[in-house]
Amino acid sequence: MVIEENVRTKNQGMTGAIINPGAIGDCILTLPLARFLKERLSLARLDMIANSDYVSFYPKRTCVDVVRSINSIAMHRLFVGPDEFELDQHDQLIRDFSHYDYIVSLLGEPGGSFESNLIFTVYCSRSAEVTTIRMHPAEGQNRHVAVSYIDQYCEANGLQCEGLSAGLNTELITPTADDKQAGRFILQSLGVNPDKPVIGIHPGSGGKYKCWHIDNYLALAEKVRKNGSVPVFIIGPAEKEHLNKAALNRINDEHTVAENYKLLEIMQILSTVQAFVGNDSGIAHLAAGSGLPAITVFGPTDPALYKPAGPHSHAIAVEPVDFDEPNPAAVEDVEHSLNELLAKTGPC
Template sequence: MLENNPIERHSSFKTFILNPDFKSSVKHILIIRPGAIGDVIVTLPTIGAIRKHFHNARIEIMGYASFLEIAKGRFYADTVSRFDQADLAPLFTKNSNISASLINKLSNADLIISFVSDKEQIMVRNLRAAGAKHVIHYEPFPSESEHVHIIDHFLKCLDLLGIPHSNKIPKIFLKDEDVLFGESFFKNRIVHPNKMLVAVHPGSGSRQKCWSLDRYVELILWLNEEMDAQILIISGPADTEIVEDLRVKVKDKFILADQLPLPFLAAIIKRCNLFVGNDSGITHLAAAVETPAIAIFGSSDPSMWGPRGERVKILFKKSACSPCSFDTRRNCITQTCLGSVTVEDVMSEIRYTYQHSF
């Protein structure tokens, strides 16, 4: 059984992981990765490398089911399980009693890789006490002193373990049913299939990361009138109010993709000519299906949190107070950073993309 200290302190991990006997003996890997859609996507290059290294193993990812659908049966995971289960709560309490069902589940995994913040190692100790054979823990966030893109932060875990990797760009693999849904959506909902189709996601998990609604209105009207484009508005559970306000201001001059399962939404975005959105998980999704994407950033540092892809353009104008902390962003009322990105900035990037991509 491995000691379960952080990887950085464990020089024996690399030797152990690369041991051919161990590699061939691993039949079931449990990766614990709770988080929203963007959190899942930035971890995909790391999970993909683990999949290739342990190519004979069955991989299970534990997290939030609706977000993990983009991985389930789509290369990265054979199955997924829920992190928000009541019997998991004792894992975060010292000297707790673990249920028999959870002990059975954990003991069946040959290797557990936890991307859960656990600086005091409480969860790791409980996993070991519950019968987990081998546990690797890696903090999901870089230290405050470490300026590194979040994708590279996770890949550093592989470097420390000696697991080879070459891909630093997330990619989503669609199943046939996803592609067929996208085709059906276009056939039934897209009126002019030969016109440019621009997907727009005006929302985000945080309202403080959202570009001004009035600017989205101006952009949509310009796309309609000057570019003769069709607009597909993407709406998630947190976007209802924004979309309703948008509907009033642009008079239904858009097609709505409302709260669709993520694999289906990915298939639809992949068929669009362009995507425009905020600092959100859906923008990471657009980048991961290789649709030309324009991401509008304000309070977050795009060099750490920006979507990564060969067809991604991030619009960010650093201000005196940005990037800023979560608490500062939450209490901000001016949004100077987002206000610095003008409608003309986005229009100019759209013109450039149109000239070079269509």
């Protein structure tokens, strides 16, 4: 699968690729690196090789020009030992990487078999720069992971990089006018007036341990409604798995629910709302990266490493116990932070 929009041909400039095997948030956290590569290397085209379910909407809305499905390339072949690795003369694997001048991989380890075999494969067709960086932070790391990705690239290639943390405060994803219109249509189909202030609430995450107690979100939603805004809960398969039936029934009985929408549609919904509140999750990274005023509630994970990047992103660290039981005081803190953020950013 290849998704692209208005890109130059490979004969019109240098091309690069980022290989990212991660989930929604992992891919969004590589967008500062993608922008750095395009600008620093003057790339005419940059591809993202990843799970297409997570990144298919990137062309036209991010600095990524082309999306390729990571499942369309036989990456597993690159994990064998170098002595066991074999390629045919016209191997598809060679063709898969034959048009890149620069490749940055978050798959494999620096100096590992995957990197060695990837370099060998690339050099079967052309001379290119291949850099492998670690996806997950090293023990004791205190740098934000998005900054770490750029730092690792610079360290591996002898480049000077300073002031990169400022790039975390800029918009990474720009919804189109069509996206905003589609988001309005979805809200209308849910019975919500898109001209009213809407607060998106996402109570889930890929890991249940990262989910603030659902009663806290329900209490926050009541406060949002009393303040004159419309809370809209975003619910998908992860939420249905992590939340008990009674909690799901209460959400559906008391509030508007955007349920089982595709990632592009969630992005379109978020492009129309006034603000977002949620856990450390891919949806929080999507909201903040799109420039939306976003509150992310952290407990077990470290916001210094994983705070969503964006111009109006705010992280709140609460006690881990609040993820196991309701805490009215913590709800008050989140509401206060939300109101402060909205006062600074104004209506969307």
